[in-house]
Amino acid sequence: MSTHTIAVSRRRFLISTGAAGAGLSLGMMLPIGAHAAKSEKQPDEVNAWVVIHPDDTVVVRIARSEMGQGTLTGLVQMVAEELECNWDNVSWEYPTPGQSLERNRVWGNFSTGGSQGIRGSEKYVREGGAIARTLLVEAGANKLKDKPADCYAENGYVISKRSKKKVRFGEIASDAAQLVPPTEVTLKDPKDWKLIGKPIKRLDTQDKLNGKQVYGADLKLPGMLNASIKACPVFGGTVASFDESKVMKLPGVKSVVKVDDNAVAVIADTWWQAKTALDQLPIKWNEGPNANVSQADIEKSLTEGLTSDKDVFVGNENGDVNAGLKSAAKVVEATYHYPYQNHATMEPMNATAKWTKDRCEVWCPTQNGETALAAAADAAGLPQEQCDVYKIHLGGGFGRRASSHDYVRQSVLIAKAMPGTPIKLLWTREEDMQHGHYHPVTKARMVGGLNKEGYLDSLHMRISGQSIVAAIFPNFLKDGKDPFVFQGMMAEGDQAISYGIKNLLVDHAMRNPHVPPGFWRGVNANQNMVYMESFLDELAEAGSKDPLDFRRNLMKDHPKSLAVLEAVAKKSGWGQKSPKGIHRGLAVCNAFGSYVAACAEVSVDKSGAVVLERIVAATDPGHAVNPQQIEAQVSGSFVYGLSAMLYGECTVKDGHIEQSNFHDFPSLKIAQMPKVDTIVMPSGGFWGGVGEPTIAVAAPAVLNAIYAATGKRVRQLPLTKYSDVKIA
């Protein structure tokens, strides 16, 4: 079996010697051109989560995907915490979804989205480590001729309390693997944690520094061909005809294939040859029913929804908002707009597939190996048991590779045209930009009523626009309602509103244009917090209140939200005299199980352009597994959120997306990047996500600071298109 090392940490030598010694490690050594490594229990597999080789190398199995967010390292920390192994000996591997299927889903959910990587698996992952430790202690006690109750595990050894004799994990792992696992284990008290909560280095950095890290786009298999694809630019359109005779004689071209009813692919020796030929291929499209839909039509439909009674769902209601507004001392109203966004992962969509009538294998970057497997099996026309997916590090995910595996389906359909030949499908950036699953488009009409003291008593937030759930998971709709559209504004739970408002109504007029929506990092909290937090500043001004004071007044029953808000206010010096030329804006949010707040600081340069100086951000994720990685997520999330706020918009013309590449869908550069000061303040007792929540506060905090600096209230994004505010 030929193997190809795809993901090697800086402990490479340990891993490769360990794997060579046992010859069984999977995942780190990616099987190529062969079936998956044996998925039955291995002799040195202590349990499903932990493999310990005779040389003490510990391999932790990780079902969730690493896409830059650091979950991989965090999950290994959590298993290792309970296992009591030596951290220097730790490495990791991905089990395949096919192996998980064979073993009755022993690794649980593979989904890596919704900031769930840690919080969605923390319990069973830690239990996996604890069970393995319990088995090792029993095996160690047997070896030391002592009772398990009189032995303990520490730093990769089992030690007898009485004799102080000890035995290495590597010596007893295969014995431990034979024992009966305990049905119950006690997890460590957080105060005893040694690895969780520490800024331990990532396990996946080294190969990202020298070009060795293999991404899906880089994969090379023996005999592999390459494919480039073009789908009908208009969503819902199909292929009418194409003339392959025009390109079949071009260098390297092997085949031209129709993929489903809406796309054409060229297969060639190299990808550049395939792409060059595809550019010259005459294709005629049937553009279908959406060929005349343009942005103005979508805007019109959403605007109608702002005041309509049709297809309206209530997300959160208390008190009597109509009565409250009627009796308010002052009523303020504003309408906000948030556009379509492409995920624009740096690595365009890609997948490599090999198909025969008996088996289909796919190598791909995916946020959910199980969904990728289902997509592959469906396209292959084979049961899932005869397919498998090998996950590869993602060049960005952000939700694009979570639920929609269109690229996996296409790769399998292409591979079916040449049975037995592995074919790598790689999208161009243009294809990626025009065939996304976009951050949904919405508008909101905000109406607020102030009492005579100038504080908020009544708020109606009418969201109008697209539902992701209706498009992707229609089964999750509740009597037609998409509960997730109210993210950050719900009555309770891990996406709840940060405030107590006497009379509140948050409702949603569902308006679903033909453009396919998707989960986009931060999801619906992004626009909801732009609407809510910007509008709160408008209300505070109308009530002649300081924005912090105005919010505090609503947060008496929201101590955790208040705590993060107070933390950013304190660190930024809110309320004190600000340095000359610095203007501030606040925002707070509760989403993905964490409490976050931001204070943005901007200045105006001599040319009148706004400079993003600094954002102070606080996160209370309950338990903080790796504070340095949280800092990286917070700081990085601002690049994503501010790119969208400043520049990002996908618009529709004649049924297709107008933007095609980074020249017309720009992204924030280092020159615009504000300094980010991150406060990680875990209050304990719960597990919140950290990859997404802070995106939601970036835009409104900056928008509020920009208003403070310029007097310009930007209600339609992206700012550089719909306002005359200039950004330095």
Next chain:
Amino acid sequence: MAKKIHVNGKLVTVSADDATPLLWVLREHLELTGTKFGCGIAQCGACTVHLDGQPVRSCVYPLSAITENQKITTIEGLSEDTNHPIQQAWAALDTPQCGYCQSGMIMACAALLDSNPNPSDDDINSTITNICRCGTFQRVREGIHLAAEIKAGKKVAKEMNSEQTETTNAVEFFDPNAASEQSSNALYTEVKA
């Protein structure tokens, strides 16, 4: 057609159409896949390599424009043992997230440092235009400054390759365990991790 080019210290022969961009010559003919495809129109910088020491975006640089005398350096040839000061600083700070843009980012930053041993923030702003969607810019900026110190001999990489990341100045961590021992008001007791 066959052509000789000089890549990472070796003269190699490639058989590719003259119009093939250098990026695809590197990736598909020389199996140097460290250089990444991001946009194909020189917007994102993921494909940055050095041509005679200067950063170029190889996705729009046709093979025909390259002579045998020009020296091409890719991420694979930037250093032996991943020890260019930029790579050392990146390792110390755990700069990469998904890492896909980082080959190009590192090559752009290495070229900056090679021509300007102590770049200011303004120098960085005007020179580094690579796109990173994970948003690693804060560590990229810190990393360039750290690399300048490493290059000047003011910091030694060995000290920094410890188990824990070089704590960036930008994070405050309220360790609940440590804090609870010191104060009942755990959230507001500042304890450096």
